[in-house]
Amino acid sequence: MADVRFDHVYKRYGEATSNVISDLNLHVRDHEFLVLVGPSGCGKSTALRMIAGLEEITDGDLFIGDRRVNDLDPKDRDIAMVFQNYALYPHMNVFDNMAFSLKLHHLEKPEIDRRVRTAADMLGISDYLARKPRELSGGQRQRVALGRALVREPKVFLMDEPLSNLDAKLRVQTRAEIAKLHQTVKTTTVYVTHDQVEAMTMGDRIAVMNAGIIQQLGTPQELYDHPSNLFVAGFIGSPSMDFFNARLTKSSGGAASVVIGDGADAHTLALAGEATREIAGQATTDGRDVIVGIRPENFSLAGDSTADTLRGVVEVVEHLGNEQLVYLRIPGAVVPASAETQGSTARLPANARIELGQPLTLAVDTSKIHVFDPATTNRFI
């Protein structure tokens, strides 16, 4: 067991001037399950492959435990990796696939046997030990790949999108199993995914990456409740947070509110709770442009009330059984690149009768409003 530490790590390919990874500082604690999440091309896989020793480090230091591993061969790092496409040895049966590295490390035969069988039991693949990979289903292959990592009893597990080749149902199952597995063996794990649901459900902590830079590092709840910038706000949560161009105003009494939309479409939301405290520290707030973020579940049907509401036209309704997702066109809405959905989304009770094209007034839970600076895209603190 060991921790993993990136210390001002950079990655550049060849003579390129732009960095794939810039000044990465990240401390993966011992026994921790850390998820690296971000859109494709954000550098998360490169970071993982640097831990594995499959990518060279251009600049900076990487530590596994107390050892600087920059110049260490993959085989000397005592890590195990699970690949997206399994990477099983096709000419070996399941047992030999799992035993391969143990044989290379000259373990005694009974010990190899014991470890492989223990891992196979944990993963429920004991019946397939004599089979070749091509005789297994996708889910079974992924278990073998996990088992191959498990038998190593390494210092660190590296997982590179291990679920993305499985179908949706199997993915949810295996997701839970990997989480359970980690609770059993407690090996430090770095898990790379582009799927924020996987990140939220599996990670002890999540590092959101974009353009080679860690945008925010924190527990799933921290990321959800306090996204530090627009990117994280739009990336975490499904459906994505809704964003609006707005103006921040302060009354003479000091109460802050945001105004979304212009003229006849203008709606005022009086800030409450946490947002108010955050804004209170801002000296020059009056009339200042901001971006307001509201999560779809913080909308509700307004009824007759008009205070703290937004008004939009219904474009699409998706019934999910327990709730419905309503996509609206609300004046002033903006969509950042990291958002999953276009336009604005509201999660409303399943029993509400909502027609397409209908103008809808929605009440906003003003204590859950997020306010961002449009210039820096950072959250107001």
Next chain:
Amino acid sequence: MSMTNNPVDPARVSAEKEIAGVRGPTALELAETPVSPRERLGQRLNGGLLMALVVLISLLWSVPTFGLFVASFRSGAATQSTGWWNGLVPPWSFTLQNYQDVLSAQGLGQAFLNSLIIAIPGTILPVLVAAFAAYAFAWMRFPLRDWLFLAIVALLVVPIQMTLIPILSIFTGLGITGSYLAIWLAHTAYGLPFAVYLLRSFFGALPSDLMESARIDGASHVRVFTNILLPLAVPSLASLVIFQFMWVWNDLLVALIYIGGGDRAPMTVTIANLVNSFGSNYQVLTAAAFISMALPLIVFFSLQRYFVRGILAGSVKG
């Protein structure tokens, strides 16, 4: 005509519809939906014309070999007086005399052995060296890798005749001219550029995750090569072995230069000498050619079963 091209049993269509439990058009019906005349022409070309063309080319291609085959069973007098096709007209008078002459009198037995002694190491050596080189070019990082590879590929364009005299003088300087070692080395050197080029593209097409996974599992490059790559590369190695074996077996020029005639001469040289000593007496030559052909055919058919598809199945999801 369109029915023969695309036969659809109406009963089967309705049965499929029932099974599928759908009202919409089935896949078969969709396949039957009208295609443009141009497309139909294309289909017909694909089916009929192409087939005929393939058969025609195969037949044309086989005629000389077939003629040689017939001639090898005709007597010397018959071959000298009439064309081989006359041998097909009854009454037949086929004879095994040519084969007996070749195998006993002309000492082709020793030449056959010599050919094996030359061809087996002349195949194994370059394939082995090329496999090492191709692995390095495909999966190892070292300075100037791509330039070195380019240089090796560039050697493909050097005509073999240009190298004969310089290499012969080197061999003579080393005192190995006329030995088996000389011709093994020569065939290895001449075979390597193509072999490295071919194997590198095969090896490079293997999923990189496999090699990386093995590296992480603790395998050195030698281990990855022997335990992972070689078992997976069997089809590509088999095809290369066939290429190289045929080339060495059928080679006359290289053998003539570095071995010459005498005790160690392979079949090609011995057969070529038959023409000189027998003049126009070429019916013996035909039999010799068939004896020479037999082994490459055996090699080809015995290695054919290694050309299995999907050897990577189950390894990675593709």
